[in-house]
Amino acid sequence: MLIHRRLGLAVFLVTMEVSIVATALVPIADHLHAFDRTSWIVTSYLLTYTGFLIIFAKLSDMFGRKFVLIAALCLFTIFSGACAAAKTIEQLIILRAFQGVGGSGCYSVVVAIFFELVPPSKFAKITSLVSAIFALAFLIGPLLGGAITQLSSWKWVFLLNVPSGVLCIAILIFTLPNGFPNHNCSRERPRSESGFQKIRRLDLIGTLLLLTSSILLVTGLQQAGNPYRWDSPLIVTCLVLSALTWTSFFSWSRYATAQEQPEGREPVFPWRFVQSRVRIGMLISIFLTGMPFTVSVIQIPLRFQAVDALSPLQAGIRLLPYAILNPIGSILAPWIAKRFQTPPMYIMLLGASMQVVGAVLLSTTPTNRHVPSEYYAYEGIAGLGTGLNLACLIVMTPFAADKRDKAVAMSAMVQSRVLGGALGLAIVTSVFTGYVHRQLTNAAFPESEIRTILGSTRGFAGIDDRKAHIARTIFAKGHNVQMVIVAGFSGAQILAALLLWSKPQIIIPNK
Known part of the structure; x- marks a missing residue:
């Protein structure tokens, strides 16, 4: 368990990078004068994070877990420090993208090591451990980000990772065996296999197509409405090219899977996943679950700061009902599934319904600067539902995937969740900024x-009280519109969960 804790610190750091920024976005936007582009600070990290998960998993298979993990941690640590030195919003967005590449490697390799440290009979416990680390990072992140930005500079949100990252690197250098997990046996692959031959086994074309299609789609959706019209040449070009690259990605995945050989190129997305209704249902479900989860963690604190003029720390505290109930749901779902032999599909239907109810109730929040106490109960309902579904999907994965695809399946599930979060955030941000611009x-x-006003929340201070009141009311209505969209994402999960129906149902062994 000692090695689990050391590795868990690395996962905690890279996961917290999403939530710790949530309460720091307004101070960052005010300093860099770019409130309408704050979501890119999160999105750029998520896009590269999801785009390199499977590539890092493959690299660690070829060059060893220890070497690739330490390289990824170095990348994450270096660019964390660089983010703190950013002088413009453009610089910060680009540096966050490189930070996301390092974070992707840390998560992918550590999760692979976790599952190699225990026998298959304990996979459910490892899944619960990963879920707990993930939930804890999202619980602590907003509070820590709020406290840092209130007591010091937002730059420390990123600088915090530098000493922590260096500590992780030093610990892993001396504690993780060289050649893990084959440190006690001869190499699995022939010594004659060169580095170039190993690189050839990577599906670089698939990775490039996945990353390009994701960036084009998110860019098109996020820029539409403000500053560009939906029918502008830039938006139309982004969306059309995205459709073409997505089509190319799936076509390439099918071709690469058909040509797959034991020592040949390993597709980044095996076409076998699409040929199974249950597996494709799981991918769609976790994609849709990632949307309300990421949107809620980012947008709820933004609402409290922009509309209610609360400090970052106060906004983080008011996110606690969601942040606390989410990990509780993550703990309850595997326990219920194992203890009562309940098919996870039924738990997911309950979780999706709770998310719909919570989001609809959140969309009815009064538009004045007084948030009723019921708001926090609605947060909790939505958070509990999201936790139930995320945990169910993660714990199901080892039992739904073929033996040869378990590692790739875990990475694909994480990719789908993170990509869903990035896309969901782009959609609600585009709708919000377009709505606010029209209403103003x-x-x-x-x-x-x-x-x-769209450049900085400090813009409220530069106008008279009557106009400031109108602007804050419009911001509040825009937030309610975002929650209606979140309810739609959650409702779609109900339909996706029905794809998991099978005879016999997937049951988590009670061992």
């Missing part, structure tokens, strides 16, 4: 004031 225009705000 209808309220006779001059374009210069609209740009100031």
